[in-house]
Amino acid sequence: MEFIEKLVPSQRNQDFPINSTITERIGNFINRKIYWFLLAPSFIFYTLFSTVPMVMAIGIGFTDWNGISAQTIKWIGLGNYIELYSDNFFWISLKNNLVIVGGSVLVQMTLALLLAVILDSGLKGAEIFRTVFFIPTVLSFIVVGLLFSLILSPTVGIVNPLLFKLGLGSWQHQWLGDKQTALYTVMIANIWKEFGFSVFLFLAGLQTIPKELYEAARVDGAGPWRNLFSITFPLLKEVTIVVVILAVNQAFLIFDLIYVMTSGGPYHATEVLATYMYSRAFTSGRMGYGTAIAQVLFVIVFVVTLIQLRVTRAGKTEY
């Protein structure tokens, strides 16, 4: 970039003749400092509506603010966090979050990877499967949640009747109303929505693997399974990291889906940190406390992401 800077006259401070107009000088100023103007809108909106709230959130977490009156805010230091520690619902929410993260990531990582490999192998009709698998990705979580609520409905849904027809009548449940099944049901809905995106990412990654590697391996006598484990998986390591990080992130922050399917019920069986935060902040009017919950959520996600990056930075892949 340096050589361009030196050669181009417009970048240098120009000496203005006495009779240059204001417009010319302003124009020249804009031209030289164009990057200010290019960056300004992004910077303004990002700072005002992303980083400033972020900083505020740290502060609000240390108060007992009820969200309405600014006069009665009291600084309570770690009061919220101490209360969180002995708050049963908080720990239930955390546990539920972990279940959803574990299940979703496990399935997305393995199933999506397998599917991607299968679809990439030149199977006839792969295009159709690829297209259909991606459909849930373009739907909103609200739509997905409502759709699942409908098919699981005890009155008009098809899941229970289907089980009955398959002779599995005893498996019928009030899927969303039963404490035992609600969380797993929500988790399955999440997987249904998200796995297509993971498949897509893996497929993109698979396409970067040079086909010559497989040719060379075949010449050396390697069979398909050997290919898979010795070539495909190692070279997909970076994509896998991305898939896992995104999946973990999404599952920890999950909100829309649960809000629309169960609102955290029945009796907190599907309560997660995001829904609990929302209920405390906007329903119970305890914004200080709710913010503290959100802060904990953020720290968890941040730390988990860092750990994943650290653990998997075991050297770059080499051929």
Next chain:
Amino acid sequence: MKSSEVSFISKLLIYFVLILILITILFPVIWMTYTAFKTPQEITADPFALPTTLFFGNFIKAFEVANFGRLILNSLFVTSVSVLGLLIFCSAAAYAFAVFKFKGAQYLFIYFLIGMMIPPQVILIPSFKIISTLNLQDNYLSLFFTYWSWVPFAIFFLRATFMSIPKELILAARIDGCNEFGIFWRIMIPLAMPGIVTVGIFYFVWIFNDFVWPLIYIRDTSMRTLTLGMMNFHGKYTSLWNLQMAALSLATWPPVIVYLLFRSKIQKGLTEGALKF
């Protein structure tokens, strides 16, 4: 692994699994749609049965009651303005980062990058406070400002795009007397268009399907977005199954149809974009 190397039975098994998953995705949507064509009595009678006639009553009623046209228009309006603004702001910022060396550029870039890690849940409450202080609740500006703060993703993405454009073009344009803004607007943006379109698609889907920000900012029923409207409709008319099916069908098919129509273009753009990372 080449398809030709796998045995016939394995292939059969694979197809079986693939088709099973296909059905898991398609059947609920199709079922919901054809159920919406049934009369209320038919719906409760046999969930699987196909409708005897194409009863449009549910759709008409749902459209009216949910004010569906309004919901979609609102969502489209909010999404379009937000995405347009985002694309302009992010292209500009990404171009600045890609081409110009200035003091603190590195730190500024990292500053933007950190933002990608901020989940909406954390800033939900303070943002609500900011917006209500500015008295912007029930005003679409609240949503515009919020979505326009989502710049980090595109800045990160488009910076790579701009960096892959040969710098000689800029040099030549400068020598020809083009001013910096002209270079940006008339040369670099058209060249970066594939990347910009890719980013635009991502943002469009994210913002159109967004729920939590309209949830806390919009109380006025006539200003609701589609996601918010669907949620409210569900809550208000929960046991009116016929309307539920119809309304949800109306909400589900447009994105699916748009996706299916532009599928090849979308897939190409996404793959190329993802690889440029």
